[in-house]
Amino acid sequence: MAGIEGKVVVITGASSGIGAATARHLAQRGACVVLAARRPDRLAALCGQIVAQGGKACYRVTDVTRRADLAQLVGLAIEQYGKLDVLISNAGIAPISLLDELRVDDWDNMIDVNVKGVLHGIAAALPIFRRQGFGHFVHTLSTAGLRIVPTMAVYAGSKNAVRAISEGLRQEAGDKLLVTTISPGYVDTELPSSMSDPAAREKGLATMKQMAIPAESIAEAIAFAIAQPDNVDVGEIVIRPTAQA
């Protein structure tokens, strides 16, 4: 089905930043959006705004590190709207630091959220997409995976793991399923709040202030991929500030 009107779109990481902007944008264009993240107050507020503006939205508090949460989330989409067209696995964290600092808990968390969170989404949605005979996975990666710099090793590794998983998924998907990866550069969001290393957070905030582009730019790029006809797979999108090296 080409276009966005009437599509049922589940979005993880919808409580702020890119996920929230994407939810607003898609709902304005007639999609039914199912919002997911851990903060219930944020989800309730965004859902209320979308519905007040005439859009269709619901939400479920979801921790993507828990496989059962993803199963319940896609279940909510089916229960509310009768189908699932798109799963946007966008939830992510970036507690970056130099490897020498041995912030091993941060490494674990990045793998759990950024990699396993996406796998849990695939496990939940793939059987539904197969049954329906259509479906679209959208995975948020990062330009950090394209140009790897100090402090970003594990974060970039997590995003590149998802890059490989996404390509494998595309290879196995056949002609009925679509797989899109989007790699943003610096985007003005709350991501630095997930940076536990003060030096990395300060640097991240300064770079964001200097050059970050708005989350709406990423939302529009995601919408472009979702709006294509069923036989047009927008595989990879890279979108970054012009000032970014």
Ligand code: NDP
């Ligand atoms: P935000 O911090 O604004 O958004 C991150 C989202 O992920 C929040 O909604 C957060 O919600 C959610 N989240 C974090 N952990 C979990 C979890 N365990 N379960 C469910 N949801 C979770 O940052 P962005 O919007 O920037 O990040 C969105 C994606 O974009 C991420 O994958 C990030 O890596 C990627 N990205 C961002 C860039 C940037 O410059 N901003 C650049 C490149 C990629 P809550 O805390 O309520 O759970």
